[in-house]
Amino acid sequence: MTSQPRAHGPGTQSGDPVRDSALALVPEILEAYIPLSRAVWLEGPLGPALLEMVRLRNAQRVNCVFCRNARYDIARDDGLTEEKIGWMASEEGREQLSEQERLAVAFADAYLEGPDNLSSDLQAELAAAFSPAEIAHLSLALLLFNTFSRCAVTIGGMPDSLPVMEVSLPPA
Amino acid sequence: MTWFSPATSRDGVLSTVPDFQRGFDALYASLWSQQAMPAAILELCRLRIAQMHRCEVEWQRKSFALPQEQRDQLKDWHRSPAFSAAERACLDLCEVYTADPAAISDAQADAVKAHFGEAGFVALAEAMGLFFGLTRLSLLWQLQPEGLLHD
Numbered sequence: 476m477t478s479q480p481r482a483h484g485p486g487t488q489s490g491d492p493v494r495d496s497a498l499a500l501v502p503e504i505l506e507a508y509i510p511l512s513r514a515v516w517l518e519g520p521l522g523p524a525l526l527e528m529v530r531l532r533n534a535q536r537v538n539c540v541f542c543r544n545a546r547y548d549i550a551r552d553d554g555l556t557e558e559k560i561g562w563m564a565s566e567e568g569r570e571q572l573s574e575q576e577r578l579a580v581a582f583a584d585a586y587l588e589g590p591d592n593l594s595s596d597l598q599a600e601l602a603a604a605f606s607p608a609e610i611a612h613l614s615l616a617l618l619l620f621n622t623f624s625r626c627a628v629t630i631g632g633m634p635d636s637l638p639v640m641e642v643s644l645p646p647a
Numbered sequence: 648m649t650w651f652s653p654a655t656s657r658d659g660v661l662s663t664v665p666d667f668q669r670g671f672d673a674l675y676a677s678l679w680s681q682q683a684m685p686a687a688i689l690e691l692c693r694l695r696i697a698q699m700h701r702c703e704v705e706w707q708r709k710s711f712a713l714p715q716e717q718r719d720q721l722k723d724w725h726r727s728p729a730f731s732a733a734e735r736a737c738l739d740l741c742e743v744y745t746a747d748p749a750a751i752s753d754a755q756a757d758a759v760k761a762h763f764g765e766a767g768f769v770a771l772a773e774a775m776g777l778f779f780g781l782t783r784l785s786l787l788w789q790l791q792p793e794g795l796l797h798d
Binding site: 605 | 650651652654660661663664666667670671673674676677678680681682683700701744748749751753756760765766768769770772773774775776777779780781783784786787788789
């Protein structure tokens, strides 16, 4: 992974790290992404704590340093703890998660590792635990998380490590 | 139908979350209306990602009209004269991106930027992300190509 950025922001200092980033070079896409991202976090049937677990699972697998070390304040306010985040890393830990949390992580793993190998048992468990709208919400959230973490890796310029940092959604 | 709903298409699945569907449609449309990277090249990359995933439903989808020759020869873009130098640079980046974005070399990124600048490179990175994810969702949801659906 390159440590030198392959694209640079427009030089603005709005205080919004997303709008000051290289993503602002294509404003048509950025201005469509931000309201959808806010809606996915704030307006769907699933809560921010569950979405944050899926986001972090993706970040770990994609190895996006920015995404991996960010913690959304709305997820913390929704009850997500570092202890629970740590449970995702091991099979033993995942047994301590709720049924929905365990299945959401398994859904993310299937997306990330082999989407054509989703077992019929896991399909049945997911369909029993989530409504069709909740699975659509989970899917769309994962799509956005994965898209922009892979984008960050592609653009590059990430440090090798960062401290854990609490962040807020970009303003509308 | 998918394993979790009666929907048979991407639109059908997203219609269960109508507030998001409007936002998603706007984001997808923005890929094709932005000015930094030609839509035809984005469609080539979208189709190459579908090919690499062996995803028939995304291969059959047409988001932007392409010459039939390019569709037919996409797997052999390395050797085919149907592709320009700019298209080759983007397809080269696309293939590595699909396998592992961390494996993209500076030379591959520079080759795209030489044709389209940093803005084109960013537009391509964003679009490839959505195409990659939408292909994976089509597989995960087990969508079938329209022509294979039965009543």
